[in-house]
Amino acid sequence: MQGLDLDYMVGLLPVLLSYLPLTLQLAVTGMALALLLACLLAVVRVLQVPVLDPLVRLFISFFRGTPLLVQLFLFYYGLPQVFAFLTAINGITATIIGLTLHFAAYMAESIRAAIVGIDRSQTEAALSIGMTTSQMMRRIVLPQAARVAAPTLMNYFIDMIKSTSLAFTLGVTELMGATQKEAAGSFLYFEAFITVAVIYWIVVEGLSWVQRRMEVFLNRAYAR
Template sequence: MQTSLDVQYIVELLPILLKYLGVTMEMALWGFFFALILAVVLAVIKVFKVPLVHQAAGLFISFFRGTPLLVQLFLLYYGLPHYIPALAGMDAFTAAVIGLSLHFAAYMAESIRGAILGIDKSQMEACLSIGMTRLQGMFRIILPQASRVATPSLMNYFIDMIKSTSLAFTLGVAEIMAKAQMEAASSFKFFESFLAVALIYWAVVVFFTRIQHIVETRLNKAY
């Protein structure tokens, strides 16, 4: 029975796991890209309170904020194809990206909505006074200002998304967590394997936290 930490095994395992980090980051980047687009749309709908669509957006946000991401991934990958044949050919990577996008869009939409509501109403009134429509004023004037306010929380959601990609291994995606699981099963060194993957996630999060700090500093410089 092993009683001491096998540091040498961790050192040898790290380069193996790092080969799969690209898959993890690709999932996170695509997920964040689509989540951001959807979140902006949802936030604008909520702010303008578009009839019917407003209620649908509220229901969407409530569902994806109120249910676990793992359940959503299973519903999307294992459940929906039984009722929507077109989804039967969807691969695990695509399902993971869609699941991450929908889940985090619900949270990001509320952050963006809050940032929009934090902008002085006189800004929109000024837009209307010079002939802009409300939609033009939103995208040309309000959203650029709101983006500065929303950036810290959006960056936090991106970091959370990176960590949440670890759930993609439950769908069969060969990413960093899945590789750690396979290595642990073959070597029976579970603690060392998962410690190695934890160290990689930690390093990635520290890196993007630093990027977040730099971005916030640059955005706030003018203020």
């Protein structure tokens, strides 16, 4: 067994870290858009809006039922063969769109579950004192649903950060792509991939800390 090449790892770290902003940009943008889309999808599902509801079900079924990599390839390489104008979409945009659609499908179900899980007495009480449906949703249902949904949504965000590593297949050199190329040049696979693993891990640990703070905040009404 060869020794660990620490000098190489130290030299590699700043190079890899320079790709971290792009990875985070993909994940944060994807998460913001996915959250927005997921809320819309969840509301359609909860209220069982005619016409839209079956379409949303189909959407969720497809994007949950196929691998993210398949969706990215289909969107980035497949569709442009049919619709030439789609080549105008670059790899970064395509990755964000792919992450958004894929994770929105999962998150919609998790948000829907959180809304449906609010006890009926809550909605009945809100309506009985004369709140409109919209007031009831904003003031009574969503704050409680957010508390329930937050941990699972954070899970998806963490998953999304790691899924950005697929972007290299679309020509986007992010954290993982940079690591693969460096490893191909040095053949120091262990050093390169352990370095990148630690970077991902630290980022996710930072997020877990944010999650704990957020849960305290959302739980404040229940704190004893």
